[in-house]
Amino acid sequence: MSEVAPKLRIEGLTTRFFTEEGQINAVEDVSFSVEEGEVFGIVGESGSGKSVTALSLIDLVERPGEIVDGAVWFRSPDLAARIESDAPEAVDGDYVDLQSLSDGERRALRGTEFSTIFQDPMSSFNPSLTVGEQIAEAVEVQRRARANPRSVRSRTQGYGLAKFVGDSLLPTRDFVDDASHDRAVELLEMVGIPDPAERAEEYPHQFSGGMLQRAMIAQALAGEPSMLVADEPTTALDVTIQAQVLDLLAELQEDVGMTTVLITHNLGVIARMADRVGVMYAGELVEKGTLEDVFDDPVHPYTKGLLGSIPDLDGTADRLKPITGNVPSLVDSEMDDRCYFADRCPRAMEECLEKPPEFAVDGEHTAMCYLADHDYEQADALEEGYFDE
Amino acid sequence: MSDDHGPTPVSEWADATAADRPLVRVRNLQKHFDTEDSILDRLFGDTTNPVRAVDGVSFDIREGETLGLVGESGCGKSTTGETLLRLLDPTGGTVEYDGEDLAERGDLFSFRRRAGVVFQDPFSSLDPRMTVGASIRQPLDIHDWPWPESDVDTARPDDELRRERAADLMERVGLSADQLDRYPNEFSGGQRQRVGIARALALDPEFLVLDEPTSALDVSVQAQVLNLLEDLQDDFDLTYLFISHDLSVIRHICDRVAVMYLGEIVEIAPTEELFANPQHPYTEALLESVPRASTDERDRDIEPLTGDVPSPRNPPSGCRFRSRCPKVIPPADLDLTQSQYRAVMDVRRRIENRDVSLDGLEPSDGDAVEALFDRLLEGVDLPTSERTHLREAFEALVEGDFEAAAETLRERYTSVCERRHPDGERAACHLDADDVRLDADGNGVWVGEELDAPVTDTDS
Numbered sequence: 001m002s003e004v005a006p007k008l009r010i011e012g013l014t015t016r017f018f019t020e021e022g023q024i025n026a027v028e029d030v031s032f033s034v035e036e037g038e039v040f041g042i043v044g045e046s047g048s049g050k051s052v053t054a055l056s057l058i059d060l061v062e063r064p065g066e067i068v069d070g071a072v073w074f075r076s077p078d079l080a081a082r083i084e085s086d087a088p089e090a091v092d093g094d095y096v097d098l099q100s101l102s103d104g105e106r107r108a109l110r111g112t113e114f115s116t117i118f119q120d121p122m123s124s125f126n127p128s129l130t131v132g133e134q135i136a137e138a139v140e141v142q143r144r145a146r147a148n149p150r151s152v153r154s155r156t157q158g159y160g161l162a163k164f165v166g167d168s169l170l171p172t173r174d175f176v177d178d179a180s181h182d183r184a185v186e187l188l189e190m191v192g193i194p195d196p197a198e199r200a201e202e203y204p205h206q207f208s209g210g211m212l213q214r215a216m217i218a219q220a221l222a223g224e225p226s227m228l229v230a231d232e233p234t235t236a237l238d239v240t241i242q243a244q245v246l247d248l249l250a251e252l253q254e255d256v257g258m259t260t261v262l263i264t265h266n267l268g269v270i271a272r273m274a275d276r277v278g279v280m281y282a283g284e285l286v287e288k289g290t291l292e293d294v295f296d297d298p299v300h301p302y303t304k305g306l307l308g309s310i311p312d313l314d315g316t317a318d319r320l321k322p323i324t325g326n327v328p329s330l331v332d333s334e335m336d337d338r339c340y341f342a343d344r345c346p347r348a349m350e351e352c353l354e355k356p357p358e359f360a361v362d363g364e365h366t367a368m369c370y371l372a373d374h375d376y377e378q379a380d381a382l383e384e385g386y387f388d389e
Numbered sequence: 390m391s392d393d394h395g396p397t398p399v400s401e402w403a404d405a406t407a408a409d410r411p412l413v414r415v416r417n418l419q420k421h422f423d424t425e426d427s428i429l430d431r432l433f434g435d436t437t438n439p440v441r442a443v444d445g446v447s448f449d450i451r452e453g454e455t456l457g458l459v460g461e462s463g464c465g466k467s468t469t470g471e472t473l474l475r476l477l478d479p480t481g482g483t484v485e486y487d488g489e490d491l492a493e494r495g496d497l498f499s500f501r502r503r504a505g506v507v508f509q510d511p512f513s514s515l516d517p518r519m520t521v522g523a524s525i526r527q528p529l530d531i532h533d534w535p536w537p538e539s540d541v542d543t544a545r546p547d548d549e550l551r552r553e554r555a556a557d558l559m560e561r562v563g564l565s566a567d568q569l570d571r572y573p574n575e576f577s578g579g580q581r582q583r584v585g586i587a588r589a590l591a592l593d594p595e596f597l598v599l600d601e602p603t604s605a606l607d608v609s610v611q612a613q614v615l616n617l618l619e620d621l622q623d624d625f626d627l628t629y630l631f632i633s634h635d636l637s638v639i640r641h642i643c644d645r646v647a648v649m650y651l652g653e654i655v656e657i658a659p660t661e662e663l664f665a666n667p668q669h670p671y672t673e674a675l676l677e678s679v680p681r682a683s684t685d686e687r688d689r690d691i692e693p694l695t696g697d698v699p700s701p702r703n704p705p706s707g708c709r710f711r712s713r714c715p716k717v718i719p720p721a722d723l724d725l726t727q728s729q730y731r732a733v734m735d736v737r738r739r740i741e742n743r744d745v746s747l748d749g750l751e752p753s754d755g756d757a758v759e760a761l762f763d764r765l766l767e768g769v770d771l772p773t774s775e776r777t778h779l780r781e782a783f784e785a786l787v788e789g790d791f792e793a794a795a796e797t798l799r800e801r802y803t804s805v806c807e808r809r810h811p812d813g814e815r816a817a818c819h820l821d822a823d824d825v826r827l828d829a830d831g832n833g834v835w836v837g838e839e840l841d842a843p844v845t846d847t848d849s
Contacts, residue, residue: 045607198746208697238461238634243678243693265607268680272687295684309612310682311641313664319619320641322612326577 005075006033007227007259008057009095013070015049015056016332023332026052026065028283034227036075039253039260041274041291043267043306047327049283050263054231057261058116059098059106072098074227076113079105108145111138111223119232121212125204131212132200135184135219136176142223143180187218191248210241214248221252227259234269246272267310271295276364279303282328282340289365299367301345339369343387347371349380411449412487412596412628413473418446419481420465420472438702442468444652445482450596455622455629457643457660459636459675463698465652466632467509470598473630474506486596502532505589509601511581515573521584522569525555528591558587563617579610583617590621598630603638615642636679640664648672651709652701656816668816670716708819711806712738718805718819718833724772727832730802732769733779737798739765740782743791750787757787805835 015027027049034040044050055061057072073095083105084091090100098106118124126134176184181200188196191214204212213233220228233249234242250273253260262273270277271291278288279302287300298304305323325344328335339345342352351370359372366372421439430436443465450456458466471477473484475497484491486500494500508514515524528534529551535541541550556566562583573581582602589597599618603611619642621627633639639646640660647657648671656669667673674694680686696713699705705712719730739745745765750757761783762776771779778801785793805825811817819825824837 045609195744195746198744210697238698239636239678240461240674240694241697243680243691244695246680247691247693266680267608267682268686271682271684272680291687292684295682305609307682309608311612311615311637313637313640313676313679313681320612320616322616323609324613326579326610327607 005036005094007036007075008034008261009071009073009075010057011071011073013053013056013067013072015052015061015065015067017065019064021331024330025283025332025335026330027056029070030280030283030285031070032278032285032288034259034261035276036259037257038275039262039273041270041277042261042263042280042285043265043270043277044280045265045306045327047282047330048280049330050265050280051231053280054116054229054261054263057098058110058114058229060116067099070099074098074109074113076109079109111142111225112145113223113225114227114229115220115223115225117213117216117220117228117230117233119235121209121216121236122204124216125212127204130201130203131207131215132181132184132188132202133176135187135200135215135222136180138219138222139180139183139187140176145223183222184218187221188215190221191215191218191252192244193218208241210237210244213237213241213245217245217248217252221256224256225258227261229261229263231263232265233262235264235266242269249273267295267307279306282335283330284340284368286341286369287365287367289361289363293361293363293365297361297365299361299365299372300341300369301347301371302341303367305344342382347376348382348386349377350382351380352382410488412452413450413630414485415449415473415482416447416485417482418469418472418479418484419444420468420477421480441652441701441704443472443479444701444704446647446649446652446654447482448647448654448657450628450630452595452628453622453626454644455631455642457639457646458630458632458649459634459639459646460649461634461675461698463701464649465701466634466649467600469649470506470600470630470632474504474598475500476506498532502592503594504596504598505592505594506598506600507582507585507589507602510605511578511585512573512605514585515581517573520570520572521559521576522552522555524573524584525558525569525588525591526551528588529554532592534592554591555587558590559584561590561621562587563613577610579606579614582606582614586614586617586621590625593625595626596628596630598632600632601634602631604633604635611638618642636676648675651698651704653709653817655710655818658815668813668821669710669818670714670820671710672816674715705807707805707807707809708811708817711804714806716820716832718825718835720801720803720805721834721836723802724774727830729769729771729775732766733771733775733798733802734804736765736779737795737802740786740791740798741795745786745791747787747789752787752789758783761786805837 010033011031013027013030017024017026030053032040042050042053052061052065056067061067073092075094076096077094080091080094080096083096087100087102090097098109125131185196185200188200193199193211193214207215230249234245237245246269252258262270264270274291276288276290277294278285279294279300280286281302287294287298287303294303295307298307302323305321308321309323311320323344328340328343337355339352339356342348345352349370356368356370358366358368360366361372420443421441423439424437446469448456458469460466468477472479475491486504491497491500515521534554535543535547535550537543556569559566559569564580564583573584576584602618603614606614615638618629622629631639631643643660645657645659646663647654648669649655650671656663656667656672663672664676667676677691678693681689692715694713694715699709699712708714711717715731716727717731717734719725723730725733750760758780778797782794782797785797805819809819811819813821820827820833824835825833826836827833
């Protein structure tokens with residue numbers, strides 16, 4: 001895998017939210033790379049910054065949030081060659097920096113090059129349009145984007161008087177043509193929806209949650225993207241339906257060879273889908289490596305704690321070993337410059353009061369913890385109750 | 390109507406092994422939600438079926454045990470918990486608590502002392518305008534604690550005693566007593582859930598319904614709360630009804646487990662047995678579906694269930710799981726594999742629901758029937774004998790006669806699973822029945838008496 005250059009290189013990504021309560025450091029200096037055709041899983045608890053990381057990848061962070069630092073390098077040789085002369089700062093070899101692209105260029109990449117599946121299918125569709133129409137629209141937009149990357153428009157663009165006058169005077173015209181509609185039906189069939197032609201005419205409320213999630217996957221695939229960002233794609237679903245959707249995603253992954261970034265809080269889903277895993281805590285990627293590295297051989301006490309917290313379905317541990325304390329606040333003024341996990345860590349040492357760098361454990365396996373560098377020294381342990389005030 | 394519907398007399402399987410009297414005895418509990426039809430609706434016959442959220446469940450909860458109630462969303466597990474506690478009025482069945490029928494009690498005031506509840510969402514189950522201390526002591530005020538039998542110095546003023554008890558409870562659930570005067574918004578989800586537990590414990594109950602108490606929490610916090618619940622059970626001799634959709638949590642905390650599907654309990658067994666050796670195909674599928682957090686997970690082959698849960702307004706006749714069951718029992722004389730039989734049954738269901746498009750098919754066209762085979766049974770290779778039978782149905786279908794087509798299919802392909810409501814010692818499934826012959830893969834064939842005249846799904 002490593003002979004091929006990675007599809008995506010994230011370097012020092014930092015996203016902050018500037019709210020009334022103060023600055024919130026949602027994503028803090030996160031770096032990782034995603035190889036072509038693999039599934040990279042990001043796992044973490046609520047508030048760990050995993051969803052903001054996903055949004056930052058596809059540049060959908062909205063005010064008051066802002067990507068303040070870092071780059072998302074996306075490998076796209078064609079695009080790199082095309083824009084090199086106009087915007088040399090956005091190009092590095094075969095890679096383009098999504099942050100420094102112009103809005104138009106970036107929009108042209110969405111759907112055709114990378115695509116997204118969100119958590120809640122019920123609120124991700126427009127309730128007043130049929131499912132088929134919405135997927136066909138995606139197909140149409142993608143098709144037009146490929147034909148002319150600089151003119152991507154969706155029907156929802158254009159507001160106000162001009163649009164009103166235009167709509168009233170000009171003959172109404174379907175936004176999507178028949179070819180796009182047929183493609184939408186094909187896509188619905190591909191994701192395993194029975195009677196796709198009829199279901200395409202139905203509205204989102206007539207679909208069940210699992211069906212709608214399939215439809216969203218179909219929509220995401222409309223532009224035949226080479227990369228998919230899936231943010232908690234099965235969290236809203238029941239286990240039997242979750243199994244269906246995961247199966248579908250794995251199948252598509254195999255057929256299309258898509259590169260996927262999968263974000264979830266469910267370690268089981270990660271174990272089922274991911275090739276490599278990153279564990280997030282308080283906005284930082286505290287440990288990353290292959291699935292085996294992270295699950296069988298975790299180094300960071302947080303990763304260990306997380307794995308020890310889940311009750312085992314196939315055997316019974318007598319007592320769970322939870323992580324004590326609570327997930328920290330991410331408000332800048334309340335964060336000390338230390339290992340953010342130190343106050344909950346059973347093996348916190350004096351040196352943890354200084355932020356640990358990223359240590360290599362072996363190969364690609366890295367962890368932001370001094371324990372990756374040297375063994376635990378009882379003598380250096382922080383005294384109990386150090387962080388209590 | 391046959392024995393398909395209405396309260397099914399479940400044999401006394403639930404408490405077959407209980408020697409002592411159970412603390413809670415639920416028999417045929419039923420809760421149907423009627424949508425309020427207006428007079429106009431009724432006038433035009435535009436009424437809807439009630440939602441059969443809980444449709445005849447029976448189980449016992451013994452003193453000191455934790456009974457788990459597990460199922461997917463919409464299966465009626467929370468409604469069962471609420472109906473059991475009389476937070477909702479049942480539409481049928483009985484709940485006996487400590488030998489006494491709750492329906493025969495004049496008021497439930499003294500029952501409320503003995504049974505409490507912890508809800509799922511710690512963000513909406515606490516009053517945001519009350520300090521957590523006030524929330525915890527509210528039940529004490531309402532029930533005029535301390536009572537004569539309470540182990541406190543009743544000479545002291547009630548107010549002081551109640552405040553003291555609230556502080557004790559806070560500490561007991563792992564919070565600090567000086568947080569009593571804070572408001573819920575100052576607490577995290579896990580802490581709020583602890584407050585909810587403290588409030589439920591205020592009156593020193595013996596029985597708690599825990600309705601998804603950890604579902605809103607992160608895994609690391611969930612583990613803390615689960616450990617707390619286990620400790621409290623030991624300290625206060627509590628009996629739990631633990632409702633959850635999370636099988637690994639259920640396995641961890643429960644002594645016995647009841648699995649619900651579409652308003653009914655399909656299997657009930659001691660936890661170890663249920664997980665080691667699930668008897669009902671639904672339990673099996675449910676266990677199989679859960680992704681394990683282990684590196685072997687990718688190599689584990691799973692066969693996910695097809696389809697969605699049917700509407701509880703109009704559940705399938707017979708066994709409610711049959712529309713998704715991978716082990717539907719075919720009649721004896723068919724020459725079909727399990728998957729072929731399923732495919733034929735799916736076609737039948739679609740014809741019965743008139744869910745087949747006849748666009749572009751001309752009855753005069755000789756290829757129309759073949760086209761239907763392609764359309765409905767694509768990729769299914771059927772033996773000639775069954776093909777002949779299906780052809781007959783499809784010929785009627787091409788003419789647009791859905792009813793005749795469905796009738797033809799029903800005659801031959803009726804399964805015991807749709808005709809009879811299953812009942813069993815442990816799992817409500819016909820596979821256990823004497824009249825079913827099992828093959829090596831665990832698939833069954835019906836070899837019993839002829840089944841009575843077919844009915845359609847829709848006339849329930």
